[in-house]
Amino acid sequence: MNLLKDLGIEKPLILAPMAGGPSTPQLVAAASNAGILGSLGCAYETPEHIHETIRKTKELTTKPFAVNLFAPQADPILSQSQIEAATTALALYRKELELTSTPSLKPPFSYDFEKQFEVVLKAAPAGFSFTFGLISKEHINACKSQRILTMGTATTLEEALLLEDLGVDAIVAQGVEAGGHRGLFSTETPDPLIGMLELAKSIVKNTKIPVIAAGGIMNGQDMRAALATGAQVAQMGTAFLLCDEAGTSAPYRQALTNSPSDATKLTRAFSGRIARGIENRFMREMENKKESILPFPAQNNFTRDIRNKSAQMGKSDFLSLWAGSNFSRIRKMPAKELIEVLWQEYLSN
Numbered sequence: 001m002n003l004l005k006d007l008g009i010e011k012p013l014i015l016a017p018m019a020g021g022p023s024t025p026q027l028v029a030a031a032s033n034a035g036i037l038g039s040l041g042c043a044y045e046t047p048e049h050i051h052e053t054i055r056k057t058k059e060l061t062t063k064p065f066a067v068n069l070f071a072p073q074a075d076p077i078l079s080q081s082q083i084e085a086a087t088t089a090l091a092l093y094r095k096e097l098e099l100t101s102t103p104s105l106k107p108p109f110s111y112d113f114e115k116q117f118e119v120v121l122k123a124a125p126a127g128f129s130f131t132f133g134l135i136s137k138e139h140i141n142a143c144k145s146q147r148i149l150t151m152g153t154a155t156t157l158e159e160a161l162l163l164e165d166l167g168v169d170a171i172v173a174q175g176v177e178a179g180g181h182r183g184l185f186s187t188e189t190p191d192p193l194i195g196m197l198e199l200a201k202s203i204v205k206n207t208k209i210p211v212i213a214a215g216g217i218m219n220g221q222d223m224r225a226a227l228a229t230g231a232q233v234a235q236m237g238t239a240f241l242l243c244d245e246a247g248t249s250a251p252y253r254q255a256l257t258n259s260p261s262d263a264t265k266l267t268r269a270f271s272g273r274i275a276r277g278i279e280n281r282f283m284r285e286m287e288n289k290k291e292s293i294l295p296f297p298a299q300n301n302f303t304r305d306i307r308n309k310s311a312q313m314g315k316s317d318f319l320s321l322w323a324g325s326n327f328s329r330i331r332k333m334p335a336k337e338l339i340e341v342l343w344q345e346y347l348s349n
């Protein structure tokens with residue numbers, strides 16, 4: 001299977017889905033218009049909002065793009081002592097940020113996947129990608145009947161084999177260098193922390209479907225190395241965070257520009273799931289309060305007011321500053337220009 005041909009894109013590159021603000025319709029459309037596959041990260045959006053986001057994107061491009069959601073997650077059952085520990089751990093931050101109320105910890109903690117998926121299915125984008133595990137065979141078949149190409153995320157070969165068995169069209173091999181959440185299927189088992197090159201190579205070798213390499217790819221040379229594994233396409237997220245069209249907030253942009261090159265760490269502090277971001281005060285201090293971190297997605301809901309207020313105040317101390325381990329090679333330019341530069345670098349190697 002030839003992913004480029006099946007997706008209808010010119011260059012072997014995908015703009016990674018980046019939920020929570022960065023992947024705006026403007027960024028996704030600019031990427032798709034420049035000949036790569038833009039991806040909308042819609043996991044944190046209501047079905048109505050997803051409908052609107054896709055409509056706006058279609059207004060800006062007639063080229064193929066993808067939509068990304070989180071695989072359905074069971075809501076954790078929280079004990080009273082977990083709730084108390086989490087409330088106490090975050091109380092001092094709420095006080096500092098002058099937040100007068102504490103968010104409710106009543107489920108549901110995320111939007112109904114079925115309703116989100118229904119909107120995607122109806123809109124029939126060129127691609128549908130997902131992370132955090134498996135969806136059902138019915139979901140895959142529904143995509144096939146709408147000619148939507150499906151892409152599941154794997155952080156290990158075992159996860160990739162489960163995705164192949166499910167019947168996805170392609171596998172995103174997400175290395176440990178990647179910015180944002182790790183796509184691990186289980187939050188219970190230890191993270192084997194496999195690097196992108198090693199993971200992509202082993203998935204290419206042991207599966208029969210196309211592989212998309214993701215994690216730490218920042219320039220044309222990196223793209224070349226990623227594709228040398230046998231992956232058909234490279235996927236880049238962090239590299240696009242300073243693009244003019246990205247929805248990256250001002251304090252987040254400052255952190256990406258000014259932090260030391262080794263500043264990223266893995267943390268569960270913001271959402272309860274492991275994710276890579278630039279270390280800030282919240283991440284550092286929560287390291288000593290790990291037992292007060294709620295399971296995903298409860299922690300994500302419980303820290304939302306803190307993150308939002310931090311952004312409003314222009315402070316990066318309490319923001320999730322998702323970034324890949326190679327973020328310091330980030331460049332600030334419009335997406336179209338960045339894709340042109342990447343392509344020239346890729347060809348000139």
Ligand SMILES: Cc1cc2nc3c(=O)[nH]c(=O)nc-3n(C[C@H](O)[C@H](O)[C@H](O)COP(=O)(O)O)c2cc1C
Pocket residue numbers: 016017018019020022041042043068069130131153174177178179180181214215216217235236237238239322323324325326
């Ligand atoms: C800000 C940000 C948000 C992300 N959100 C999502 C998401 O919603 N869904 C998803 O599958 N991956 C998400 N990712 C992970 C990317 O799909 C991809 O694996 C990662 O960006 C690749 O590594 P890089 O950032 O070093 O390029 C996100 C990454 C970043 C940086």
